[in-house]
Amino acid sequence: MVLFMMMVGLYASARGGFLSASSQARRLAAQYAAEAGLAETMESIRPGGFSIANGTLTGTLSSGATYTVEFKDAPPFEPYHSVNNLNNAFGAADSHRGPATVPPSSALIIVRANSGGVERTVEAVVSRGTGKLITGNAIQTSGTIQMSGDVNVDGIKGMSEQEEVPGNIHANADSGTTVEWDSSGSNARITGTVSSLGGSIDLSGYTPMGGPASIGSSAPFRRQNIQQKVGNGTGVDPGSLVVGSISLTGEQKRSGDMTVQGDLELDGATLYVEGNLLVNGSITGQGTIYVNGNTSFQGDSNVTAHSEHKVALLSHGDVTLSGFDGTSYLESIGDPGFQQDFQDLQTALSDLNSSLADPNLTPQYLSQQVKGIRRVISETHDQATNNSYAQANGMTHDTLGRMLSFLQTQPPDTSRDFLLDKLTSLHGFMNDIRENDTVTTLSQLERNRLVQEWSDNPHQRNYDFEGLFDAMVQSGNPQLALQDVTGLMAQLDHNRLGNSFFQGLIYTEGSLHASNEVSIIGALYVNGDESLPSRTLNGVTLNPGDLVLDSGVSVTFVEEFFDGKESGIALSGNDGLGVETWLGR
């Protein structure tokens, strides 16, 4: 009898164990089914512009597990009701968790799943802009890195908080010389580390500030599926050739090649280019460019006062940065008068920046002393006799205007036209403002209107605002003038008028070659696709993943661009939609 009882007990125990194991397996399967439902929901709400507010999404997996998501946009809420607040950037929405519990630009998604009779619920807050590049390096490649000229690699936490973070360089190449810097006559400043997976690193004896170069580590490199994104992308066709500046909004798609002879500005736009992209100007604004072919970018010194400007340029093919070297062009002009004006212009711009950077700068000083400097740069009406700054420095008014007149007499070519375009903008920006070119200055009302227009268009703050500088320094809003003019002018490097400038991310799956010095505020990533062909430039073979910087580079890594938060550059699919917080998993 005892033996019988023991056997029955053993069997019951084994059966209980079996039921428990089966239940656990079904519970795990239900959890994965719920996560499948979450992924499908994120995909489903994207094509409609995140517009699903009411309705039910259901799905069945091949294993038989099912999931359900039920959206509701108004109370009363049950614990299984999801709330879509993705289209509301300014206010939190209510949910079953209480009032204002779904943050702006977010959705609370609750997925109920069932596998073999076992139910599981997953609850998460998803939001836009959570696409992450899992890397903290300023420059990262899957191939080799070759650098010549001055190298400056540093980093800051964010555009509005200048706290320093290390500027690192890493190559995932594992043989040969993986990272090389030719130091001849040049300087290096790397505030972080230099590392590679294998091979050797040759920095011509330079030791980075983050410690000696190291071998043996591999950095994860998230691949961006550019081909597929371009293939799936839709939008308005911007045309194959754009002459002059263009501002794009919304979704744009070019089926073939695209050439922009001027500045390309993105106002929250996404641009898909099936073929090659050539931009003979600057790329500014906020948005993303996906290029299936090769990208050639001839940037310039066009600057922006908007700290939130950031462009993600993602190219499946090779990237060539032949940044226009305006300084060399200007220095090569042999006319003594032109060179004197050029020298005075640089001095005036330098003095202007110093004055604006003065912490004791007052509105009075701004409108009086700074005005004198401005007139040396651009003033088409008055002479310099009453300008104490010009008199003290032996300068005359309108140096930039005379330079432009001289450039007009030079044989037309791309370089001259390019510089004319850029310097004309700067001249207009700095010029005295007159009504109908008469001696009557603009009224205070008109000045304030111009300043207000600038203030109301944060994505278009550039030198195209004719007379803005003058209007600002004499406006009725000196605090705005101080803040914005200082911000804009601080980004103008008087020593390098005309060189490449890029704010955001450059990412390519081919190789990257820069023939002129490039300045990047953001990051430079080369993640080679081995199926792409190699190319040869100046006798050097570049394989996919290789990076060659021929004439120096300055990269300031901006951590907030890549931290996966809303202020960053959104890269992954679902328009950067990702899980912000798991509330139940």
Add this chain to the structure above:
Amino acid sequence: MTLVEVVVAFGILAVAALALIAAFVSGMKLSAHSRDITIASEVAKQVLERTRDELRMFGFDCIPAGTYSFDGRAGDFPIGIPPFPPGPYPTTRISDQDYFVVVTGEEPAPGRLKNVRVDVYWHGNSHVTMETKFSP
């Protein structure tokens, strides 16, 4: 006690003993099956979690596009860098028991959504299934 009584007694005892042995064997089998289910679930979970990690680190392309099938029982090789399917594919051996992994999937929304189904087999056709979907 007569011979008949002895025979009947032995008969009853034998039937009882057989029943007890059967219960014991059945219990042991259930116990072993429970252990197999638990281990197989853990193996399937590892494959899916490693897939998730690699997707996070290397991007959506680490999961094959379109429809695919990798059968660990047939010795199908993983493909790509990082290899897909990730370990413990194709097989893992725990306590003298082999667990074979079969990974199948499809891409219901190209570039945006991929299914991954993991079946873990042992003792022929016994298996557990875990299935989910991934977005970039």
